[in-house]
Amino acid sequence: MRRTAFIIGLLLGLLSSAHAQTQELSGGRSIYDVQCLPCHGNGLLGAPRTGDAAAWAPRIAAGVNGLYANAIKGKGGMPPRGGNAVLTDTQVIAAVNHMLNLSAAKPAADVAKTTVAPVDAASGRKVYQASCAACHATGAAGAPKLGDSVAWTQRLNAGAGAMHTSALKGKGAMPPKGGNASLADADVRAAVDFMLAQARGGAATPAAVAPATAPATPSAPLSADGGKGRMVYQASCAACHSTGVAGAPKIGDSAAWTPRLKAGAGAMQVSALKGKGAMPPKGGNASLADADVRAAVDYIISQMRTGTAGADAGTSVPATAVASVTQSIPPAPVVAPGPAAQSSNDPNAFNRLMTPPSKRNAAPAEDGIHDPASPGTMLLQAPLASFTTLPRNNTGNYVDWGAALSKKQILPRWDVRDPKADATVMDLNIVREVKGSMPDVVFPHKQHTEWLDCSNCHPAIFIPQKGANQISMAAIMLGQKCGVCHGKVAFPVSECRLCHSRSKNAQPTGEVKR
Amino acid sequence: MRTEFRKFYRPGVLWALALLAAIAGTMITTSEAQAEYGDVVINNHSDAAGMRPVVFPHWFHRVRFRCKVCHADLGFKFKAGGNDINMVKIIDGQFCGSCHNGKVAWAVDSCDLCHSGKPGTPTQVHESTINLLVTPGALTPAPAAAGKR
Known part of the structure; x- marks a missing residue:
C-alpha cells in the first residue's frame, strides 16, 4: 500500500514537473523576439515582415501547419528553427503563433487552442507558467527569478500594489502583461501574487541551469561500431527516454514500445527524425546525422527486445496505460514500475565481472548512483556527450585521459583563475x-x-x-x-x-x- | 554405494549451492550501479539533513581543470568524504564554493544539481578498486532509505 502511494506520488510529481517545464519554455513572444525578429522584423533575406498582412495572407491561406513545418525545417533563406536547434517544436510553433498574431492574421482557432495554454482565471500559477515563466523562471532579460527572495524583497518594499501595476503596464524590459495582452487584469494580479508567494517561501523551483558545455572540440565522426546507436541515445535521447519524461516511452519498456514497433522500425526512425508529439526532430539535436538517429532508434529497439526476453510479466506496463498516454494532450509521463531487465544478468555473458560495452558510461539517470527522481539529474551532462571525441581505452572512464591532454583534445586549466597558466613539467x-x-x-x-x-x-x-x-x-x-x-x-x-x-x-x- | 554417495558428494553439492548463491548475490549487487569511474558520492551530512547525497563527477571536472587546481590550490584532500565540507564553507567560497558561486559554475541555489545521488548511498569513490574489495552491497543505498523520497 505504501509502495503504491509512493508510485502514485512519483507519477504526480513527474507529471507536474514535466508539464511545468514545457510551459515555462514555450513563451512565443520571447522566442520570437530573439530568434525571429532580426529577420522578420526587417524583411531580411526575403523574410515576410511581421505585420505585413498582405505578405502573410497567402501563406496562411496555404495552411498554418505548413508554416509551422517551414519554421521547424527551414525554407529558402530561413534556417531550421530560425537557427536555434535547441528550440522544441512547441516553442517554434508558439513563436509562429505570436508572429501571426502580430500580423493581424489569426491562425486557425483549433491550433491556437492547442499551443497557447488556455487561461484559467482561478490560478495564478497557470498564468505564471503560460506568460511569465519564459523570463522569470530563468532570469532572462534581467527578470527577477521565481523564488529568488533577495531579488523580490527589494521590489516588494514598494508594495504589492506597485508590483501589480508594473506587471500590468510593463517595466524595464518587461512588456505590459508579460506580452500577453489577452490576459485579464485579474489574471495578471494572480500571477504576481503567485510569484510573491514563491519568493516568500524561498526557492521552490530548481533553477534551470544547464551544465557548462565541454570545451569546443571538433566533432569527429563516431566510430561505426555497434555502440554508436547507444552513444547517440545517451547523448541525445536518454534525458527523456530513460525516465519517461513528457510521455516518452521508456527504454526497455517493451509494453510501451511494442505498439509503436507494430508500425515498423522504419516508421519509428521517421518519427525520431521528424519529431512526434512532445519529441522534437532528432531529439532536439539538429546536428545529428540521419544515420546516427536511425542507429539510436535501432539501439532503443534492441533494448526493448532484450527487455522482453529477460523481464517477467510483472514489470511491464499494462496496455491500457500505454493507450491513455498516446491519447492525452499534452502527453502525460508514464512511470514503469519495477526495474528494466539488465542484460548484465545474462548467465552466458562473456565475463560477468567485466562491464559490458552496453553498460559503460551510462547517462546520469541510469547509472545507479544518481537519483532519477531528482529534477537535477535530468540537467546533468551525460558522460558520452563529452567523451565521443576523446581517445578511448579499456578501463576506468574508457577514456585515455593522458592522450586526450597531450593531443590537446581537452584543455583543463592549470589555475582556477588564470586561463593562461601552464604546468611546469618535469621529465624524469x-x-x-x-x-x-x-x-x-x-x-x-x-x-x-x-x-x-x-x-x-x-x-x-x-x-x-x-x-x-x-x-x-x-x-x-x-x-x-x-x-x-x-x-x-x-x-x-x-x-x-x-x-x-x-x-x-x-x-x-x-x-x-x- | 548409496552411503558412499552421501558421504562424498553431499557436502560438495552444498558447497556448490553456497557458491552459486554467493555469485548470484554478487551479481545482483554489482549490477545495480554503473556510474562513472571516479564519481565520488559524499554523504557526510546529506542523509541526516534530509538532502540527497552529493555526486561529484571527477570526469566532468578533469576535462576542465588539472588535478592540481582542486587538490593543491583549493585544499581538497585525496580522500572521499575526508574534507568536512559543509554549505557554510561553500557559501564562504571554500572548497566547491571557489567556483560554484554563480560566476564560474552554478551557485548554491541549484541544490539538485549537486545533491543528485540516491538517498542512502554511502560515501565512496564509485568503481574504485577498494570498492571491489569491500563487502558487496555495503555501498549501494539501503532499501529503506531509497524508498523515502
Whole structure:
C-alpha cells in the first residue's frame, strides 16, 4: 500500500514537473523576439515582415501547419528553427503563433487552442507558467527569478500594489502583461501574487541551469561500431527516454514500445527524425546525422527486445496505460514500475565481472548512483556527450585521459583563475626494481606533473628520497601510495603493464633507480 | 554405494549451492550501479539533513581543470568524504564554493544539481578498486532509505 502511494506520488510529481517545464519554455513572444525578429522584423533575406498582412495572407491561406513545418525545417533563406536547434517544436510553433498574431492574421482557432495554454482565471500559477515563466523562471532579460527572495524583497518594499501595476503596464524590459495582452487584469494580479508567494517561501523551483558545455572540440565522426546507436541515445535521447519524461516511452519498456514497433522500425526512425508529439526532430539535436538517429532508434529497439526476453510479466506496463498516454494532450509521463531487465544478468555473458560495452558510461539517470527522481539529474551532462571525441581505452572512464591532454583534445586549466597558466613539467623517469618476475616499474614524472603539483605527492605520500618508500600492490589496492589515485580516478591496477613496463634485462638509460 | 554417495558428494553439492548463491548475490549487487569511474558520492551530512547525497563527477571536472587546481590550490584532500565540507564553507567560497558561486559554475541555489545521488548511498569513490574489495552491497543505498523520497 505504501509502495503504491509512493508510485502514485512519483507519477504526480513527474507529471507536474514535466508539464511545468514545457510551459515555462514555450513563451512565443520571447522566442520570437530573439530568434525571429532580426529577420522578420526587417524583411531580411526575403523574410515576410511581421505585420505585413498582405505578405502573410497567402501563406496562411496555404495552411498554418505548413508554416509551422517551414519554421521547424527551414525554407529558402530561413534556417531550421530560425537557427536555434535547441528550440522544441512547441516553442517554434508558439513563436509562429505570436508572429501571426502580430500580423493581424489569426491562425486557425483549433491550433491556437492547442499551443497557447488556455487561461484559467482561478490560478495564478497557470498564468505564471503560460506568460511569465519564459523570463522569470530563468532570469532572462534581467527578470527577477521565481523564488529568488533577495531579488523580490527589494521590489516588494514598494508594495504589492506597485508590483501589480508594473506587471500590468510593463517595466524595464518587461512588456505590459508579460506580452500577453489577452490576459485579464485579474489574471495578471494572480500571477504576481503567485510569484510573491514563491519568493516568500524561498526557492521552490530548481533553477534551470544547464551544465557548462565541454570545451569546443571538433566533432569527429563516431566510430561505426555497434555502440554508436547507444552513444547517440545517451547523448541525445536518454534525458527523456530513460525516465519517461513528457510521455516518452521508456527504454526497455517493451509494453510501451511494442505498439509503436507494430508500425515498423522504419516508421519509428521517421518519427525520431521528424519529431512526434512532445519529441522534437532528432531529439532536439539538429546536428545529428540521419544515420546516427536511425542507429539510436535501432539501439532503443534492441533494448526493448532484450527487455522482453529477460523481464517477467510483472514489470511491464499494462496496455491500457500505454493507450491513455498516446491519447492525452499534452502527453502525460508514464512511470514503469519495477526495474528494466539488465542484460548484465545474462548467465552466458562473456565475463560477468567485466562491464559490458552496453553498460559503460551510462547517462546520469541510469547509472545507479544518481537519483532519477531528482529534477537535477535530468540537467546533468551525460558522460558520452563529452567523451565521443576523446581517445578511448579499456578501463576506468574508457577514456585515455593522458592522450586526450597531450593531443590537446581537452584543455583543463592549470589555475582556477588564470586561463593562461601552464604546468611546469618535469621529465624524469624513476625506475623501481621489483621482486619476482614482473617487469620493473618506470615512474614517469612527466605525465604526473602535467596534472599535479609536486606538493600533491611529496612528501606526504612519497618521501622524495631513494629507498625511503615501501610500496606493495596490497597497499596500492587498499588506496595507499600509487593507489591514492590509481584505482580511483587514474587507471586501475588491472593495467599492469602501464607501470610494470621495463624488462629486467633492459640496459639502463640514464634513469634514476629507487 | 548409496552411503558412499552421501558421504562424498553431499557436502560438495552444498558447497556448490553456497557458491552459486554467493555469485548470484554478487551479481545482483554489482549490477545495480554503473556510474562513472571516479564519481565520488559524499554523504557526510546529506542523509541526516534530509538532502540527497552529493555526486561529484571527477570526469566532468578533469576535462576542465588539472588535478592540481582542486587538490593543491583549493585544499581538497585525496580522500572521499575526508574534507568536512559543509554549505557554510561553500557559501564562504571554500572548497566547491571557489567556483560554484554563480560566476564560474552554478551557485548554491541549484541544490539538485549537486545533491543528485540516491538517498542512502554511502560515501565512496564509485568503481574504485577498494570498492571491489569491500563487502558487496555495503555501498549501494539501503532499501529503506531509497524508498523515502
